[in-house]
Amino acid sequence: MASRRATLPLRTTALVALMAATALAAAACGGDEESGTEGDITLYTGRNTSLIEPLIEQFTLDTGIEVDVRPGGSSELASQILTEGDASPADVFLSQDAGALGAVAKAGLLADLPAAVVQAVPEAYRAADGTWVGTSGRARTIIYNPELVPDPPTGIDGLLDPAYAGTIGFAPANASFQAFVTGLRLVRGEDGAREWLEAFAAQEPVAFENNIAVRDAVDAGEVSLGLVNHYYLYELIDEVGEQNVTARNQFIGGGDPGGLVNVAGVGVLASSESSEDANAFVEYLVGPQGQNYFATATFEYPLASGVVSSAELPALETLEPPIVDLADLDSLAQTQELLAETGLLTK
DSSP: OOEESSOOOOOOSHHHHHHHHHHHHHHHTTOOOOOOOOOSEEEEEOSOHHHHHHHHHHHHHHHOOOEEEEEOOHHHHHHHHHHHGGGOOOSEEEESSHHHHHHHHHTTOBOOOOHHHHHTSOGGGBOTTSSEEEEEEEEEEEEEOTTTOSSOOSSGGGGGSGGGTTOEEEOTTOHHHHHHHHHHHHHHHHHHHHHHHHHHHHTOOEEOSSHHHHHHHHHHTSSSEEEEETHHHHHHHHHHOGGGOOOEEEEOOTTOGGGOEEEEEEEEBTTOSOHHHHHHHHHHHHSHHHHHHHHHHSOOBOOSTTOOOOTTSOOGGGSOOOOOOGGGTTOHHHHHHHHHHTTOOOO
């Protein structure tokens, strides 16, 4: 059983877990109130509004197309689109992870994107049927404090060493952590994933509300290690300067499930009556303006060719993530049920 910074009751049904996680995901994404602004296109976005807003404003300045932004958690918005169906007011769905896009695509609610847009992104980071494309890459890492762990594990099985008991931070309600667990299920099967999660729970990892809290706890030496996405460390370095940051990232290769490279991505709703403007928005995100923005403002991996990521990052081509069809990361309810059963999902 994981120890927890906040005492929260464990819920045992997947439905309740989904509601809790989507609410927390919305909070973690900094979900704002709806803008209430009428636009030429309506954007459902699972991305942090303050993060994506400068890019949207620049898109409007460059194209004259106004965007009505409606934020929320990615899985929450995917569920909303599935409920709304063809009556959804959304023209574009910008998701924090591929799983939510995969769920909407599998329901037949996304339109085919223009070929030039699809081909701008490598095959591994877009839908096979051309209904959505990744806009930026997000690698899972082990963040560690080198003063406490000079030689960190190179894979998730190394975290099961008894020497790390009670020293590992994680954010069980975070969408990226749950996407990692879904990837673990895909790579090792249900029994293999359960076996690892039970062993991880026996390590008594420390649960935090979000990845920023995990990062800060590792940097402060409150815990020795943590499971996060790569860019949280670079955000801290950008804020306070590298000389003031102790934590480091351990990138995970060799096809280890802990090295999953997920994407934020985007698709156009098949029901959109503004598909031309909606496609222009998608094209902008995978074009030079959008890709440079993600490379320099959010420290994620640009996916389109010709754009260089931040110098501190190892090249995306060298990461050796597990082989997973990102569209298959949509089985969130099963992941949350497994996390609840193994005592790792709170609230």
